Amino acid sequence: MRALLVVNPKATTTSERSRDVLVRALRSAVHLTVEYTSRRGHAATLARAAAESGVEVVVTLGGDGTVNEAVNGLMTAQSALAGLSGPRAHALPALAVVPGGSTNVFARALGLPRDWVDGTSVILDALRDGRSRIIGLGMADDRYFTFAAGVGLDAAVVRRVEQSRLRGRRSTPALYFRSIVGQMLTGDDRKSPPLSIERPGEPAETDLGNVIVQNTSPWTYLGDRPVHPSPTASFDLGLDITALRRLAVTSTTRTLAQLATRKGDPRGKQVLHLPDQTEFTVVASRPQPFQLDGDYLGERQKVRFVSVPEALRVIC
Structure with a gap:
Protein backbone atom coordinates (compact mmCIF):
# COMPACT_ATOMS: atom_id res chain seq x y z
CA MET A 1 0.00 0.00 0.00
CA SER A 132 -12.15 2.95 7.68
CA ARG A 133 -15.33 5.00 7.61
CA ILE A 134 -16.89 7.39 5.10
CA ILE A 135 -17.89 10.85 6.30
CA GLY A 136 -19.59 13.90 4.85
CA LEU A 137 -17.95 17.30 4.56
CA GLY A 138 -19.12 20.86 4.44
CA MET A 139 -18.37 23.28 1.64
CA ALA A 140 -18.22 27.07 1.93
CA ASP A 141 -18.18 28.63 -1.53
CA ASP A 142 -15.26 26.78 -3.17
CA ARG A 143 -13.55 25.39 -0.05
CA TYR A 144 -14.29 22.24 1.92
CA PHE A 145 -14.27 22.03 5.71
CA THR A 146 -14.22 19.07 8.07
CA PHE A 147 -15.80 20.14 11.36
CA ALA A 148 -16.88 23.80 11.54
CA ALA A 149 -17.09 27.23 9.97
CA GLY A 150 -18.16 30.59 11.32
CA VAL A 151 -19.11 34.11 10.29
CA GLY A 152 -19.02 36.95 12.80
CA LEU A 153 -18.01 36.76 16.46
CA ASP A 154 -16.33 33.34 16.52
CA ALA A 155 -14.29 34.16 13.41
CA ALA A 156 -13.25 37.48 14.96
CA VAL A 157 -12.06 35.54 18.02
CA VAL A 158 -10.06 33.19 15.78
CA ARG A 159 -8.48 36.27 14.18
CA ARG A 160 -7.50 37.63 17.59
CA VAL A 161 -6.01 34.30 18.64
CA GLU A 162 -3.98 34.03 15.41
CA GLN A 163 -2.67 37.56 15.92
CA SER A 164 -1.64 36.66 19.47
CA ARG A 165 0.12 33.50 18.29
CA LEU A 166 2.08 35.51 15.74
CA ARG A 167 3.31 37.55 18.71
CA GLY A 168 4.55 34.37 20.36
CA ARG A 169 1.58 33.50 22.59
CA ARG A 170 0.60 29.84 23.05
CA SER A 171 -2.88 28.67 22.03
CA THR A 172 -4.57 27.97 25.38
CA PRO A 173 -8.16 28.09 26.72
CA ALA A 174 -7.18 31.24 28.63
CA LEU A 175 -6.09 32.94 25.41
CA TYR A 176 -9.41 32.09 23.75
CA PHE A 177 -11.35 33.36 26.77
CA ARG A 178 -9.50 36.70 26.77
CA SER A 179 -10.05 36.98 23.02
CA ILE A 180 -13.79 36.38 23.40
CA VAL A 181 -14.08 39.00 26.13
CA GLY A 182 -12.03 41.50 24.15
CA GLN A 183 -14.12 41.03 21.02
CA MET A 184 -17.40 41.32 22.92
CA LEU A 185 -16.31 44.58 24.53
CA THR A 186 -14.92 46.19 21.37
CA GLY A 187 -17.06 44.71 18.57
CA ASP A 188 -19.67 46.95 16.92
CA ASP A 189 -22.21 44.24 16.02
CA ARG A 190 -24.17 44.36 19.28
CA LYS A 191 -26.24 47.36 18.21
CA SER A 192 -26.86 46.46 14.58
CA PRO A 193 -26.58 42.69 13.92
CA PRO A 194 -25.40 42.38 10.30
CA LEU A 195 -26.08 38.75 9.32
CA SER A 196 -28.95 36.83 7.76
CA ILE A 197 -29.44 33.22 6.65
CA GLU A 198 -31.18 32.46 3.37
CA ARG A 199 -32.49 28.94 2.61
CA PRO A 200 -34.27 27.70 -0.52
CA GLY A 201 -38.02 27.84 -0.01
CA GLU A 202 -37.79 29.27 3.52
CA PRO A 203 -38.13 32.80 4.92
CA ALA A 204 -34.83 34.46 5.72
CA GLU A 205 -33.55 34.54 9.30
CA THR A 206 -32.37 38.12 9.88
CA ASP A 207 -30.75 40.31 12.53
CA LEU A 208 -28.12 37.75 13.50
CA GLY A 209 -24.87 38.71 15.16
CA ASN A 210 -22.98 35.43 14.70
CA VAL A 211 -23.40 32.21 12.70
CA ILE A 212 -21.69 28.92 13.58
CA VAL A 213 -21.88 26.04 11.08
CA GLN A 214 -21.04 22.52 12.26
CA ASN A 215 -20.33 19.40 10.23
CA THR A 216 -19.89 17.38 13.41
CA SER A 217 -19.89 17.77 17.15
CA PRO A 218 -18.08 19.01 19.14
CA TRP A 219 -17.51 22.42 17.62
CA THR A 220 -14.22 22.82 19.47
CA TYR A 221 -12.47 21.94 22.73
CA LEU A 222 -11.43 23.99 25.73
CA GLY A 223 -8.54 21.84 26.87
CA ASP A 224 -10.13 18.44 27.47
CA ARG A 225 -13.68 19.80 27.53
CA PRO A 226 -15.75 19.52 24.33
CA VAL A 227 -17.92 22.50 23.36
CA HIS A 228 -21.32 21.61 21.84
CA PRO A 229 -23.35 24.46 20.30
CA SER A 230 -25.26 21.76 18.42
CA PRO A 231 -24.77 18.30 19.97
CA THR A 232 -26.76 16.62 17.17
CA ALA A 233 -24.30 17.65 14.44
CA SER A 234 -22.83 14.59 12.73
CA PHE A 235 -20.51 13.59 9.90
CA ASP A 236 -23.43 11.44 8.68
CA LEU A 237 -26.00 14.25 8.42
CA GLY A 238 -26.28 17.71 6.89
CA LEU A 239 -24.86 20.91 8.37
CA ASP A 240 -26.09 22.29 11.69
CA ILE A 241 -26.47 26.03 12.23
CA THR A 242 -26.31 27.79 15.59
CA ALA A 243 -26.79 31.56 15.42
CA LEU A 244 -27.10 34.37 17.97
CA ARG A 245 -29.75 36.98 17.24
CA ARG A 246 -28.13 39.63 19.39
CA LEU A 247 -24.70 40.09 20.93
CA ALA A 248 -25.78 41.95 24.06
CA VAL A 249 -23.21 41.36 26.81
CA THR A 250 -25.66 39.77 29.27
CA SER A 251 -27.34 37.33 26.88
CA THR A 252 -24.10 36.43 25.09
CA THR A 253 -22.34 35.81 28.38
CA ARG A 254 -25.19 33.51 29.42
CA THR A 255 -24.90 31.60 26.14
CA LEU A 256 -21.13 31.25 26.54
CA ALA A 257 -21.69 29.95 30.07
CA GLN A 258 -24.07 27.31 28.67
CA LEU A 259 -21.46 26.33 26.10
CA ALA A 260 -18.84 25.96 28.83
CA THR A 261 -20.82 23.16 30.47
CA ARG A 262 -20.28 19.60 29.35
CA LYS A 263 -23.84 19.43 28.04
CA GLY A 264 -23.64 22.60 25.94
CA ASP A 265 -26.64 23.01 23.63
CA PRO A 266 -27.39 26.68 24.45
CA ARG A 267 -31.01 27.81 24.67
CA GLY A 268 -32.81 31.12 24.87
CA LYS A 269 -34.62 33.69 22.76
CA GLN A 270 -31.37 34.92 21.25
CA VAL A 271 -30.31 31.42 20.08
CA LEU A 272 -31.36 30.01 16.69
CA HIS A 273 -30.85 26.30 15.91
CA LEU A 274 -31.29 24.96 12.36
CA PRO A 275 -30.13 21.31 12.24
CA ASP A 276 -29.34 19.03 9.28
CA GLN A 277 -29.28 21.65 6.52
CA THR A 278 -28.42 20.76 2.93
CA GLU A 279 -27.84 24.24 1.49
CA PHE A 280 -28.01 27.84 2.71
CA THR A 281 -26.31 31.22 2.31
CA VAL A 282 -25.07 33.59 5.00
CA VAL A 283 -25.36 37.20 3.87
CA ALA A 284 -23.87 40.21 5.69
CA SER A 285 -24.77 43.87 5.42
CA ARG A 286 -21.05 44.65 5.67
CA PRO A 287 -17.89 42.49 5.49
CA GLN A 288 -17.59 40.09 8.42
CA PRO A 289 -14.78 37.87 9.76
CA PHE A 290 -14.89 34.34 8.34
CA GLN A 291 -13.20 31.13 9.51
CA LEU A 292 -13.04 27.51 8.38
CA ASP A 293 -11.80 24.69 10.63
CA GLY A 294 -10.24 27.22 12.97
CA ASP A 295 -8.33 29.17 10.29
CA TYR A 296 -9.16 32.85 9.78
CA LEU A 297 -9.76 33.51 6.06
CA GLY A 298 -10.47 37.23 5.98
CA GLU A 299 -13.79 39.03 5.65
CA ARG A 300 -16.81 38.06 3.53
CA GLN A 301 -20.22 39.56 2.79
CA LYS A 302 -21.74 36.39 1.37
CA VAL A 303 -20.91 32.70 1.86
CA ARG A 304 -22.83 29.79 0.34
CA PHE A 305 -22.74 26.59 2.39
CA VAL A 306 -23.48 23.11 1.05
CA SER A 307 -23.45 19.71 2.74
CA VAL A 308 -21.42 17.12 0.79
CA PRO A 309 -22.42 13.60 1.91
CA GLU A 310 -20.19 10.52 1.63
CA ALA A 311 -17.29 12.67 0.55
CA LEU A 312 -14.19 11.27 2.25
CA ARG A 313 -12.86 7.96 3.55
CA VAL A 314 -10.95 8.23 6.82
CA ILE A 315 -8.79 5.77 8.73
CA CYS A 316 -9.82 5.67 12.38
Missing part, protein backbone atom coordinates in the same frame (compact mmCIF):
# COMPACT_ATOMS: atom_id res chain seq x y z
CA ARG A 2 1.41 3.36 -1.06
CA ALA A 3 1.05 6.22 1.40
CA LEU A 4 2.12 9.84 1.69
CA LEU A 5 2.90 11.46 5.04
CA VAL A 6 2.37 15.23 4.94
CA VAL A 7 4.25 16.83 7.83
CA ASN A 8 3.79 20.36 9.10
CA PRO A 9 7.24 20.97 10.65
CA LYS A 10 5.70 23.64 12.87
CA ALA A 11 3.27 21.17 14.47
CA THR A 12 3.12 22.25 18.09
CA THR A 13 3.09 18.91 19.90
CA THR A 14 5.82 17.00 18.06
CA SER A 15 9.60 17.21 17.67
CA GLU A 16 12.04 16.05 15.01
CA ARG A 17 12.76 12.95 17.07
CA SER A 18 9.08 12.08 17.47
CA ARG A 19 8.53 12.59 13.74
CA ASP A 20 11.30 10.08 13.04
CA VAL A 21 9.57 7.58 15.34
CA LEU A 22 6.29 8.15 13.47
CA VAL A 23 7.92 7.60 10.09
CA ARG A 24 9.48 4.31 11.21
CA ALA A 25 6.15 3.14 12.63
CA LEU A 26 4.23 3.94 9.44
CA ARG A 27 6.86 2.28 7.27
CA SER A 28 6.15 -0.96 9.12
CA ALA A 29 2.66 -0.93 7.61
CA VAL A 30 2.87 0.93 4.26
CA HIS A 31 5.24 1.98 1.49
CA LEU A 32 5.76 5.54 2.68
CA THR A 33 6.83 8.81 1.10
CA VAL A 34 7.36 11.81 3.39
CA GLU A 35 6.86 15.46 2.40
CA TYR A 36 7.23 18.58 4.57
CA THR A 37 5.08 21.64 4.06
CA SER A 38 6.89 24.94 3.52
CA ARG A 39 4.10 27.47 3.02
CA ARG A 40 0.38 27.98 3.43
CA GLY A 41 -1.53 25.83 0.96
CA HIS A 42 1.37 23.43 0.41
CA ALA A 43 -0.44 20.48 2.06
CA ALA A 44 -3.27 20.87 -0.47
CA THR A 45 -0.82 20.73 -3.36
CA LEU A 46 0.89 17.63 -1.96
CA ALA A 47 -2.38 15.79 -1.26
CA ARG A 48 -3.79 16.55 -4.70
CA ALA A 49 -0.62 15.33 -6.41
CA ALA A 50 -0.72 12.16 -4.29
CA ALA A 51 -4.32 11.45 -5.28
CA GLU A 52 -3.56 11.96 -8.94
CA SER A 53 -0.54 9.64 -8.77
CA GLY A 54 -2.47 6.74 -7.28
CA VAL A 55 -1.41 6.95 -3.64
CA GLU A 56 -3.86 4.97 -1.49
CA VAL A 57 -3.53 6.76 1.87
CA VAL A 58 -2.60 10.33 2.78
CA VAL A 59 -1.48 10.77 6.38
CA THR A 60 -1.21 14.22 7.95
CA LEU A 61 0.90 15.23 10.93
CA GLY A 62 -0.17 18.69 12.05
CA GLY A 63 -3.16 20.59 13.32
CA ASP A 64 -6.60 21.20 11.92
CA GLY A 65 -5.25 23.69 9.37
CA THR A 66 -3.00 21.03 7.84
CA VAL A 67 -5.91 18.58 7.76
CA ASN A 68 -8.14 21.14 6.04
CA GLU A 69 -5.57 21.80 3.36
CA ALA A 70 -5.02 18.09 2.72
CA VAL A 71 -8.77 17.47 2.47
CA ASN A 72 -9.14 20.27 -0.06
CA GLY A 73 -6.26 18.87 -2.06
CA LEU A 74 -7.85 15.42 -2.12
CA MET A 75 -11.30 16.73 -2.99
CA THR A 76 -10.03 18.78 -5.94
CA ALA A 77 -8.00 15.94 -7.48
CA GLN A 78 -9.18 15.55 -11.05
CA SER A 79 -7.76 12.35 -12.52
CA ALA A 80 -8.83 10.28 -9.50
CA LEU A 81 -12.43 11.30 -10.11
CA ALA A 82 -12.51 10.88 -13.88
CA GLY A 83 -15.47 8.73 -14.92
CA LEU A 84 -16.61 8.22 -11.33
CA SER A 85 -20.25 7.14 -10.99
CA GLY A 86 -20.45 6.31 -7.24
CA PRO A 87 -19.40 8.25 -4.13
CA ARG A 88 -16.10 10.04 -4.69
CA ALA A 89 -14.78 8.69 -1.38
CA HIS A 90 -14.13 5.31 -3.02
CA ALA A 91 -11.97 6.85 -5.75
CA LEU A 92 -9.84 9.06 -3.52
CA PRO A 93 -7.04 8.08 -1.16
CA ALA A 94 -8.15 7.53 2.42
CA LEU A 95 -7.13 10.16 4.95
CA ALA A 96 -5.39 9.33 8.23
CA VAL A 97 -4.84 12.09 10.77
CA VAL A 98 -2.05 12.02 13.36
CA PRO A 99 -2.84 14.77 15.90
CA GLY A 100 0.02 17.26 16.03
CA GLY A 101 -1.65 20.62 16.68
CA SER A 102 -2.80 22.40 19.79
CA THR A 103 -6.49 21.41 19.61
CA ASN A 104 -6.93 18.69 16.93
CA VAL A 105 -10.72 19.01 16.76
CA PHE A 106 -11.17 16.85 13.66
CA ALA A 107 -9.04 13.96 14.91
CA ARG A 108 -10.77 13.95 18.28
CA ALA A 109 -14.22 14.18 16.66
CA LEU A 110 -13.31 10.97 14.82
CA GLY A 111 -12.63 9.35 18.19
CA LEU A 112 -8.84 9.37 17.90
CA PRO A 113 -6.75 9.93 21.04
CA ARG A 114 -5.38 13.42 21.62
CA ASP A 115 -1.79 12.17 21.99
CA TRP A 116 0.04 11.60 18.71
CA VAL A 117 1.60 8.35 19.93
CA ASP A 118 -1.74 6.80 20.84
CA GLY A 119 -3.28 8.23 17.68
CA THR A 120 -0.57 6.61 15.57
CA SER A 121 -1.23 3.26 17.24
CA VAL A 122 -4.95 3.46 16.37
CA ILE A 123 -4.13 4.36 12.76
CA LEU A 124 -1.63 1.48 12.39
CA ASP A 125 -4.18 -1.00 13.73
CA ALA A 126 -6.81 0.35 11.34
CA LEU A 127 -4.46 0.13 8.36
CA ARG A 128 -3.56 -3.47 9.18
CA ASP A 129 -7.22 -4.41 9.71
CA GLY A 130 -8.47 -2.49 6.64
CA ARG A 131 -10.73 -0.40 8.87
Whole structure:
Protein backbone atom coordinates (compact mmCIF):
# COMPACT_ATOMS: atom_id res chain seq x y z
CA MET A 1 0.00 0.00 0.00
CA ARG A 2 1.41 3.36 -1.06
CA ALA A 3 1.05 6.22 1.40
CA LEU A 4 2.12 9.84 1.69
CA LEU A 5 2.90 11.46 5.04
CA VAL A 6 2.37 15.23 4.94
CA VAL A 7 4.25 16.83 7.83
CA ASN A 8 3.79 20.36 9.10
CA PRO A 9 7.24 20.97 10.65
CA LYS A 10 5.70 23.64 12.87
CA ALA A 11 3.27 21.17 14.47
CA THR A 12 3.12 22.25 18.09
CA THR A 13 3.09 18.91 19.90
CA THR A 14 5.82 17.00 18.06
CA SER A 15 9.60 17.21 17.67
CA GLU A 16 12.04 16.05 15.01
CA ARG A 17 12.76 12.95 17.07
CA SER A 18 9.08 12.08 17.47
CA ARG A 19 8.53 12.59 13.74
CA ASP A 20 11.30 10.08 13.04
CA VAL A 21 9.57 7.58 15.34
CA LEU A 22 6.29 8.15 13.47
CA VAL A 23 7.92 7.60 10.09
CA ARG A 24 9.48 4.31 11.21
CA ALA A 25 6.15 3.14 12.63
CA LEU A 26 4.23 3.94 9.44
CA ARG A 27 6.86 2.28 7.27
CA SER A 28 6.15 -0.96 9.12
CA ALA A 29 2.66 -0.93 7.61
CA VAL A 30 2.87 0.93 4.26
CA HIS A 31 5.24 1.98 1.49
CA LEU A 32 5.76 5.54 2.68
CA THR A 33 6.83 8.81 1.10
CA VAL A 34 7.36 11.81 3.39
CA GLU A 35 6.86 15.46 2.40
CA TYR A 36 7.23 18.58 4.57
CA THR A 37 5.08 21.64 4.06
CA SER A 38 6.89 24.94 3.52
CA ARG A 39 4.10 27.47 3.02
CA ARG A 40 0.38 27.98 3.43
CA GLY A 41 -1.53 25.83 0.96
CA HIS A 42 1.37 23.43 0.41
CA ALA A 43 -0.44 20.48 2.06
CA ALA A 44 -3.27 20.87 -0.47
CA THR A 45 -0.82 20.73 -3.36
CA LEU A 46 0.89 17.63 -1.96
CA ALA A 47 -2.38 15.79 -1.26
CA ARG A 48 -3.79 16.55 -4.70
CA ALA A 49 -0.62 15.33 -6.41
CA ALA A 50 -0.72 12.16 -4.29
CA ALA A 51 -4.32 11.45 -5.28
CA GLU A 52 -3.56 11.96 -8.94
CA SER A 53 -0.54 9.64 -8.77
CA GLY A 54 -2.47 6.74 -7.28
CA VAL A 55 -1.41 6.95 -3.64
CA GLU A 56 -3.86 4.97 -1.49
CA VAL A 57 -3.53 6.76 1.87
CA VAL A 58 -2.60 10.33 2.78
CA VAL A 59 -1.48 10.77 6.38
CA THR A 60 -1.21 14.22 7.95
CA LEU A 61 0.90 15.23 10.93
CA GLY A 62 -0.17 18.69 12.05
CA GLY A 63 -3.16 20.59 13.32
CA ASP A 64 -6.60 21.20 11.92
CA GLY A 65 -5.25 23.69 9.37
CA THR A 66 -3.00 21.03 7.84
CA VAL A 67 -5.91 18.58 7.76
CA ASN A 68 -8.14 21.14 6.04
CA GLU A 69 -5.57 21.80 3.36
CA ALA A 70 -5.02 18.09 2.72
CA VAL A 71 -8.77 17.47 2.47
CA ASN A 72 -9.14 20.27 -0.06
CA GLY A 73 -6.26 18.87 -2.06
CA LEU A 74 -7.85 15.42 -2.12
CA MET A 75 -11.30 16.73 -2.99
CA THR A 76 -10.03 18.78 -5.94
CA ALA A 77 -8.00 15.94 -7.48
CA GLN A 78 -9.18 15.55 -11.05
CA SER A 79 -7.76 12.35 -12.52
CA ALA A 80 -8.83 10.28 -9.50
CA LEU A 81 -12.43 11.30 -10.11
CA ALA A 82 -12.51 10.88 -13.88
CA GLY A 83 -15.47 8.73 -14.92
CA LEU A 84 -16.61 8.22 -11.33
CA SER A 85 -20.25 7.14 -10.99
CA GLY A 86 -20.45 6.31 -7.24
CA PRO A 87 -19.40 8.25 -4.13
CA ARG A 88 -16.10 10.04 -4.69
CA ALA A 89 -14.78 8.69 -1.38
CA HIS A 90 -14.13 5.31 -3.02
CA ALA A 91 -11.97 6.85 -5.75
CA LEU A 92 -9.84 9.06 -3.52
CA PRO A 93 -7.04 8.08 -1.16
CA ALA A 94 -8.15 7.53 2.42
CA LEU A 95 -7.13 10.16 4.95
CA ALA A 96 -5.39 9.33 8.23
CA VAL A 97 -4.84 12.09 10.77
CA VAL A 98 -2.05 12.02 13.36
CA PRO A 99 -2.84 14.77 15.90
CA GLY A 100 0.02 17.26 16.03
CA GLY A 101 -1.65 20.62 16.68
CA SER A 102 -2.80 22.40 19.79
CA THR A 103 -6.49 21.41 19.61
CA ASN A 104 -6.93 18.69 16.93
CA VAL A 105 -10.72 19.01 16.76
CA PHE A 106 -11.17 16.85 13.66
CA ALA A 107 -9.04 13.96 14.91
CA ARG A 108 -10.77 13.95 18.28
CA ALA A 109 -14.22 14.18 16.66
CA LEU A 110 -13.31 10.97 14.82
CA GLY A 111 -12.63 9.35 18.19
CA LEU A 112 -8.84 9.37 17.90
CA PRO A 113 -6.75 9.93 21.04
CA ARG A 114 -5.38 13.42 21.62
CA ASP A 115 -1.79 12.17 21.99
CA TRP A 116 0.04 11.60 18.71
CA VAL A 117 1.60 8.35 19.93
CA ASP A 118 -1.74 6.80 20.84
CA GLY A 119 -3.28 8.23 17.68
CA THR A 120 -0.57 6.61 15.57
CA SER A 121 -1.23 3.26 17.24
CA VAL A 122 -4.95 3.46 16.37
CA ILE A 123 -4.13 4.36 12.76
CA LEU A 124 -1.63 1.48 12.39
CA ASP A 125 -4.18 -1.00 13.73
CA ALA A 126 -6.81 0.35 11.34
CA LEU A 127 -4.46 0.13 8.36
CA ARG A 128 -3.56 -3.47 9.18
CA ASP A 129 -7.22 -4.41 9.71
CA GLY A 130 -8.47 -2.49 6.64
CA ARG A 131 -10.73 -0.40 8.87
CA SER A 132 -12.15 2.95 7.68
CA ARG A 133 -15.33 5.00 7.61
CA ILE A 134 -16.89 7.39 5.10
CA ILE A 135 -17.89 10.85 6.30
CA GLY A 136 -19.59 13.90 4.85
CA LEU A 137 -17.95 17.30 4.56
CA GLY A 138 -19.12 20.86 4.44
CA MET A 139 -18.37 23.28 1.64
CA ALA A 140 -18.22 27.07 1.93
CA ASP A 141 -18.18 28.63 -1.53
CA ASP A 142 -15.26 26.78 -3.17
CA ARG A 143 -13.55 25.39 -0.05
CA TYR A 144 -14.29 22.24 1.92
CA PHE A 145 -14.27 22.03 5.71
CA THR A 146 -14.22 19.07 8.07
CA PHE A 147 -15.80 20.14 11.36
CA ALA A 148 -16.88 23.80 11.54
CA ALA A 149 -17.09 27.23 9.97
CA GLY A 150 -18.16 30.59 11.32
CA VAL A 151 -19.11 34.11 10.29
CA GLY A 152 -19.02 36.95 12.80
CA LEU A 153 -18.01 36.76 16.46
CA ASP A 154 -16.33 33.34 16.52
CA ALA A 155 -14.29 34.16 13.41
CA ALA A 156 -13.25 37.48 14.96
CA VAL A 157 -12.06 35.54 18.02
CA VAL A 158 -10.06 33.19 15.78
CA ARG A 159 -8.48 36.27 14.18
CA ARG A 160 -7.50 37.63 17.59
CA VAL A 161 -6.01 34.30 18.64
CA GLU A 162 -3.98 34.03 15.41
CA GLN A 163 -2.67 37.56 15.92
CA SER A 164 -1.64 36.66 19.47
CA ARG A 165 0.12 33.50 18.29
CA LEU A 166 2.08 35.51 15.74
CA ARG A 167 3.31 37.55 18.71
CA GLY A 168 4.55 34.37 20.36
CA ARG A 169 1.58 33.50 22.59
CA ARG A 170 0.60 29.84 23.05
CA SER A 171 -2.88 28.67 22.03
CA THR A 172 -4.57 27.97 25.38
CA PRO A 173 -8.16 28.09 26.72
CA ALA A 174 -7.18 31.24 28.63
CA LEU A 175 -6.09 32.94 25.41
CA TYR A 176 -9.41 32.09 23.75
CA PHE A 177 -11.35 33.36 26.77
CA ARG A 178 -9.50 36.70 26.77
CA SER A 179 -10.05 36.98 23.02
CA ILE A 180 -13.79 36.38 23.40
CA VAL A 181 -14.08 39.00 26.13
CA GLY A 182 -12.03 41.50 24.15
CA GLN A 183 -14.12 41.03 21.02
CA MET A 184 -17.40 41.32 22.92
CA LEU A 185 -16.31 44.58 24.53
CA THR A 186 -14.92 46.19 21.37
CA GLY A 187 -17.06 44.71 18.57
CA ASP A 188 -19.67 46.95 16.92
CA ASP A 189 -22.21 44.24 16.02
CA ARG A 190 -24.17 44.36 19.28
CA LYS A 191 -26.24 47.36 18.21
CA SER A 192 -26.86 46.46 14.58
CA PRO A 193 -26.58 42.69 13.92
CA PRO A 194 -25.40 42.38 10.30
CA LEU A 195 -26.08 38.75 9.32
CA SER A 196 -28.95 36.83 7.76
CA ILE A 197 -29.44 33.22 6.65
CA GLU A 198 -31.18 32.46 3.37
CA ARG A 199 -32.49 28.94 2.61
CA PRO A 200 -34.27 27.70 -0.52
CA GLY A 201 -38.02 27.84 -0.01
CA GLU A 202 -37.79 29.27 3.52
CA PRO A 203 -38.13 32.80 4.92
CA ALA A 204 -34.83 34.46 5.72
CA GLU A 205 -33.55 34.54 9.30
CA THR A 206 -32.37 38.12 9.88
CA ASP A 207 -30.75 40.31 12.53
CA LEU A 208 -28.12 37.75 13.50
CA GLY A 209 -24.87 38.71 15.16
CA ASN A 210 -22.98 35.43 14.70
CA VAL A 211 -23.40 32.21 12.70
CA ILE A 212 -21.69 28.92 13.58
CA VAL A 213 -21.88 26.04 11.08
CA GLN A 214 -21.04 22.52 12.26
CA ASN A 215 -20.33 19.40 10.23
CA THR A 216 -19.89 17.38 13.41
CA SER A 217 -19.89 17.77 17.15
CA PRO A 218 -18.08 19.01 19.14
CA TRP A 219 -17.51 22.42 17.62
CA THR A 220 -14.22 22.82 19.47
CA TYR A 221 -12.47 21.94 22.73
CA LEU A 222 -11.43 23.99 25.73
CA GLY A 223 -8.54 21.84 26.87
CA ASP A 224 -10.13 18.44 27.47
CA ARG A 225 -13.68 19.80 27.53
CA PRO A 226 -15.75 19.52 24.33
CA VAL A 227 -17.92 22.50 23.36
CA HIS A 228 -21.32 21.61 21.84
CA PRO A 229 -23.35 24.46 20.30
CA SER A 230 -25.26 21.76 18.42
CA PRO A 231 -24.77 18.30 19.97
CA THR A 232 -26.76 16.62 17.17
CA ALA A 233 -24.30 17.65 14.44
CA SER A 234 -22.83 14.59 12.73
CA PHE A 235 -20.51 13.59 9.90
CA ASP A 236 -23.43 11.44 8.68
CA LEU A 237 -26.00 14.25 8.42
CA GLY A 238 -26.28 17.71 6.89
CA LEU A 239 -24.86 20.91 8.37
CA ASP A 240 -26.09 22.29 11.69
CA ILE A 241 -26.47 26.03 12.23
CA THR A 242 -26.31 27.79 15.59
CA ALA A 243 -26.79 31.56 15.42
CA LEU A 244 -27.10 34.37 17.97
CA ARG A 245 -29.75 36.98 17.24
CA ARG A 246 -28.13 39.63 19.39
CA LEU A 247 -24.70 40.09 20.93
CA ALA A 248 -25.78 41.95 24.06
CA VAL A 249 -23.21 41.36 26.81
CA THR A 250 -25.66 39.77 29.27
CA SER A 251 -27.34 37.33 26.88
CA THR A 252 -24.10 36.43 25.09
CA THR A 253 -22.34 35.81 28.38
CA ARG A 254 -25.19 33.51 29.42
CA THR A 255 -24.90 31.60 26.14
CA LEU A 256 -21.13 31.25 26.54
CA ALA A 257 -21.69 29.95 30.07
CA GLN A 258 -24.07 27.31 28.67
CA LEU A 259 -21.46 26.33 26.10
CA ALA A 260 -18.84 25.96 28.83
CA THR A 261 -20.82 23.16 30.47
CA ARG A 262 -20.28 19.60 29.35
CA LYS A 263 -23.84 19.43 28.04
CA GLY A 264 -23.64 22.60 25.94
CA ASP A 265 -26.64 23.01 23.63
CA PRO A 266 -27.39 26.68 24.45
CA ARG A 267 -31.01 27.81 24.67
CA GLY A 268 -32.81 31.12 24.87
CA LYS A 269 -34.62 33.69 22.76
CA GLN A 270 -31.37 34.92 21.25
CA VAL A 271 -30.31 31.42 20.08
CA LEU A 272 -31.36 30.01 16.69
CA HIS A 273 -30.85 26.30 15.91
CA LEU A 274 -31.29 24.96 12.36
CA PRO A 275 -30.13 21.31 12.24
CA ASP A 276 -29.34 19.03 9.28
CA GLN A 277 -29.28 21.65 6.52
CA THR A 278 -28.42 20.76 2.93
CA GLU A 279 -27.84 24.24 1.49
CA PHE A 280 -28.01 27.84 2.71
CA THR A 281 -26.31 31.22 2.31
CA VAL A 282 -25.07 33.59 5.00
CA VAL A 283 -25.36 37.20 3.87
CA ALA A 284 -23.87 40.21 5.69
CA SER A 285 -24.77 43.87 5.42
CA ARG A 286 -21.05 44.65 5.67
CA PRO A 287 -17.89 42.49 5.49
CA GLN A 288 -17.59 40.09 8.42
CA PRO A 289 -14.78 37.87 9.76
CA PHE A 290 -14.89 34.34 8.34
CA GLN A 291 -13.20 31.13 9.51
CA LEU A 292 -13.04 27.51 8.38
CA ASP A 293 -11.80 24.69 10.63
CA GLY A 294 -10.24 27.22 12.97
CA ASP A 295 -8.33 29.17 10.29
CA TYR A 296 -9.16 32.85 9.78
CA LEU A 297 -9.76 33.51 6.06
CA GLY A 298 -10.47 37.23 5.98
CA GLU A 299 -13.79 39.03 5.65
CA ARG A 300 -16.81 38.06 3.53
CA GLN A 301 -20.22 39.56 2.79
CA LYS A 302 -21.74 36.39 1.37
CA VAL A 303 -20.91 32.70 1.86
CA ARG A 304 -22.83 29.79 0.34
CA PHE A 305 -22.74 26.59 2.39
CA VAL A 306 -23.48 23.11 1.05
CA SER A 307 -23.45 19.71 2.74
CA VAL A 308 -21.42 17.12 0.79
CA PRO A 309 -22.42 13.60 1.91
CA GLU A 310 -20.19 10.52 1.63
CA ALA A 311 -17.29 12.67 0.55
CA LEU A 312 -14.19 11.27 2.25
CA ARG A 313 -12.86 7.96 3.55
CA VAL A 314 -10.95 8.23 6.82
CA ILE A 315 -8.79 5.77 8.73
CA CYS A 316 -9.82 5.67 12.38
